[in-house]
Amino acid sequence: MVLSFDRAGELLDTLAERFPQALFDGLNGGVNLLEEAVPDPEFPPGEMYVLGEYCDDLLGRYINLYYGSFAALAALEDWDGKTWEEELRLTLSHELTHHMEARGGLHALDDRDAEELEAWRLEYREEE
Numbered sequence: 001m002v003l004s005f006d007r008a009g010e011l012l013d014t015l016a017e018r019f020p021q022a023l024f025d026g027l028n029g030g031v032n033l034l035e036e037a038v039p040d041p042e043f044p045p046g047e048m049y050v051l052g053e054y055c056d057d058l059l060g061r062y063i064n065l066y067y068g069s070f071a072a073l074a075a076l077e078d079w080d081g082k083t084w085e086e087e088l089r090l091t092l093s094h095e096l097t098h099h100m101e102a103r104g105g106l107h108a109l110d111d112r113d114a115e116e117l118e119a120w121r122l123e124y125r126e127e128e
Contacts, residue, residue, distance in 0.1 A: 029062025037068030054098035063095040
């Protein structure tokens with residue numbers, strides 16, 4: 001099932017309210033749900049999507065979650081409402097962790113993400 005953009009936004013707002021407000025300190029650009037899908041360019045189309053990203057740039061510190069990426073996976077994997085909630089929660093939590101680590105000058109999650117992505121790349125190449 002694919003939730004509408006508006007329903008996904010409402011769900012994300014509800015989920016964000018459950019996190020301690022201290023996690024959002026310094027996140028001056030907030031959490032944004034954007035309509036586009038962001039396929040990972042290192043994989044064939046439809047194989048891998050970017051669900052979210054933590055940004056720290058000239059515009060400030062903010063989190064983007066990509067509704068279109070969630071919707072594409074939901075259609076492929078036949079998600080129900082509970083799965084949407086869990087995937088949004090996990091992605092928001094992941095990006096908030098990037099934010100907290102960046103504020104503390106840490107990068108453990110960045111390192112782990114890079115390792116996991118490299119493992120997926122290797123696995124994909126072996127399947128070809």
